[in-house]
Amino acid sequence: MSYQALYRVWRPQRFDEVIGQTLITQTLKNAIKTKQISHAYLFAGPRGTGKTSMAKIFAKAVNCQFQKDGEPCNECETCKAITKGTLNDVIEIDAASNNGVEEIRDIRDKVKYAPTEADYKVYIIDEVHMLSTGAFNALLKTLEEPPANVIFILATTEPHKIPATIISRTQRFDFKQIQAKDSLERMAHILKEKDLKYDEEALKVIAKASEGGMRDALSILDQVISFGDDTVTLDNALLVTGAVRKQLLVKYLIQVMQQDTQAALLTVHDILADGKDPERFTEDLVNLTRDLLLYQQSPELVTQIEMDQVDSDFKKLASEATPQQLYTIIDDLNDIQQQMRFTTHEDVYLEVLTVRLAGPQKAAAPAQTQAPADSATIERLQHEISNLKQTVESLQQTAATATPAKLQTVKTTPKPKRTKVNLSQVYPILGAATRQDLSALQEIWPDLMNILSIPQRSIMGVSKPVAASPKGAIIAFDYAFLQQRANGDQELIDALENGLDRLMHKVPKLEFVPADQWPQIRKDYLQQHQVAAREDDSEETQEVHTASSAEPVKSEANDDPVVSKAKQLFGDDVIDVKSD
Structure with a gap:
């Protein structure tokens, strides 16, 4: 058999295997145990959080003859057929490529026929927000008067694009992003089952790079395993994800805050020479600066977010940096990120960023050398203020002798511009x-x-x-x-x-x-x-x-x-x- 990606091989087959969605899995299991099954469900949430996997598990559980505590047995013929995708009564539809009225009308015509092999006919419509307006109208009619043995499961990453009339006829479940620690535990379990050596720090880098998606985490892990010849090391994880070592980021911020522009520029060149992505570098800097701000207020929270990756250099930098310095760094990073989207010379923008971050403090340092010039400037300004006061007094005397008609003319303001219709x-x-x-x-x-x-x-x-x-x-x-x-x-x-x-x-x-x-x-x-x-x-x-x-x-x-x-x-x- 040909090689299968990790996220396909390790797709959850039971509710208890779904990572990070305890509330949803418990609700669905209880609904199956108590026979309180709705005719339509809406699974909404970010990509790679288990929406389609949950839909297939639910389809197996409602049709399994040997289910226990709401869980499918995965051993009977029905469960195996649904897992392989060969059961005619469980229909999975990709709305991105089947978004027309005719496809939904075809469902509406066939939905009245009883299931042939299972107890329930289950329609899983993925990316349902891609349906056209006419298709939504056709689907609405079916959801209003569904047959008793039919279940619709709608999955989407953009629920705000679905009409309210559709949402109101479904039970909505919002999937949340998977915590980094949950992704870390799942990857460690898979590697132990495959009997592969791994570095825990590498898994932490992958978990943070996945941004809350379990499928993304397993895809990156697959790449790292292939790149490292069945071993998972920190260096390989950094190369595959394009991330920068945290020690280098901390070193760069220390150099910037100490106004050592030359050393900071050399650090940037070393990072780029290693093939790191400039956009990823700025993103990592934003996250590190945010962590420093949070650590100054709640050290326990940052320790939890960073999965205990808080060393002595980080703590020292957090104690020395002022909040105003960190605010300025974040603002400059946001500006550079916007500009880097429209250029092919991203390294130039990183160099400009480095000079900007280290430059303002130097320009503000010499202040006493300008004292004589400031005194002369103050005397000149005071003289000008005195002349202005005399001019204002003469104008007030002139205004007092003016006629009311003239005053009214002066006070008249132009009418506001009306909107053209x-x-x-x-x-x-x-x-x-x-x-x-x-x-x-x-x-x-x-x-x-x-x-x-x-x-x-x-x-x-x-x-x-x-x-x-x-x-x-x-x-x-x-x-x-x-x-x-x-x-x-x-x-x-x-x-x-x-x-x-x-x-x-x-x-x-x-x-x-x-x-x-x-x-x-x-x-x-x-x-x-x-x-x-x-x-x-x-x-x-x-x-x-x-x-x-x-x-x-x-x-x-x-x-x-x-x-x-x-x-x-x-x-x-x-x-x-x-x-x-």
């Missing part, structure tokens, strides 16, 4: 607007807001629909800057249109206006409509108006085309007719 798009919507369309939009508006993501909801939270037609709608914003931001956010507009399509089964064109300009826009439109209506009146219509002039003023006002149009647009309850 595209009236050519707004007026056609007003021309076809009805009260019924506005009421329908206002009714589903809260549900539409709930569909949006939190950042999108924060923009639209100060808006409301003020007019609507069958093909368009006008949305007024309390703040003009949010209206401008919404106009330029195509992702927000797409989310609104998708939500309207789902809730109203149509996609009206949206126009955004500032709320403070909306009354004037409405007034201008009604005035223009009034002029057009009067020009179109025929002589016969004018005679009818003349003949009915004896009727009350209120009736005459109600026959006015402007009033009629206003009632059509905004409803009788908000129209107050006043006679001039």
Whole structure:
């Protein structure tokens, strides 16, 4: 049999073998033992934290005839078939490559058929956030009315992209990043089972480089084993991960804080000569500086995070460095990291970083040599201040004798610049607007807001629909800057249109206006409509108006085309007719 990667060979086959997710495993085991199995689950969390493995274990446990305490036996034919991926009743789908409506409709058509071999038919949809809007709508129908013997398990690394209507119909479990110590214990167990020699310090480097993903940790370990010919050493782990020895990082920071620029530059050149990644070097420096800040406040916390990798040099540096120095180093490192993303000469940026970190203290040291020049400067400034005071007094006397009209002219400030509104798009919507369309939009508006993501909801939270037609709608914003931001956010507009399509089964064109300009826009439109209506009146219509002039003023006002149009647009309850 061909070689298999470690993360495939050592994939968990029981709930107790899943690393770092005790809360989730215990909940699922209890649900299986008590027969309280839901029809749909959502597994969300970072990559490599066990979402797909947990889904397969759950599929085995609910279908295993010999399960004990919620755990699958892994010995029966059903368990073996699910482990190999050959059981027809457990269907695993990659939503990244099967994200269309047709694929989900095919599931919807086949889900009503009973399982052929197992008790439950289990659908595992990985990366479910990649489904299209139409596919989500098709899946929603199935989740609303699922058959009794079907279970859906949705896995995703980006749950915020899944519609709220889907999430509300599932039991959600949030997988957390795996602690470095848990990854360390798992790797040590695997190496002992394989009877391979290893350096514990090397496993600590790999555990930190994996950034909370067990699969990433095992992949790096696989590389180190191959590179070291079935031995795991610290040097090999540093080479494979591109990390820098902590002693070198501490040495570099000591040289920088002692303003020894030449020695710090030599240290950087030695690190780069060993083939270390410059971006990884800056990232390790940020983590070390953070650890120094934390150690000054809570030594026990840093000892736990660093897995007892705290030596005497680190402790000495933490006692000598001031928080302000560490803040400055972190700020400079962040600036360099942003600039290094857009260059191919990363070593130059590291040299500039070194000179910058060591330079400011040197420039600030000589202060007393400038004393004579500072005294002369102070005398000159005092003389200028005296002249300015005299000028201010003369201006105040002149202002006291000025006329109120002149003062008012001086105090007048220019009017704030108004946001430009595209009236050519707004007026056609007003021309076809009805009260019924506005009421329908206002009714589903809260549900539409709930569909949006939190950042999108924060923009639209100060808006409301003020007019609507069958093909368009006008949305007024309390703040003009949010209206401008919404106009330029195509992702927000797409989310609104998708939500309207789902809730109203149509996609009206949206126009955004500032709320403070909306009354004037409405007034201008009604005035223009009034002029057009009067020009179109025929002589016969004018005679009818003349003949009915004896009727009350209120009736005459109600026959006015402007009033009629206003009632059509905004409803009788908000129209107050006043006679001039």
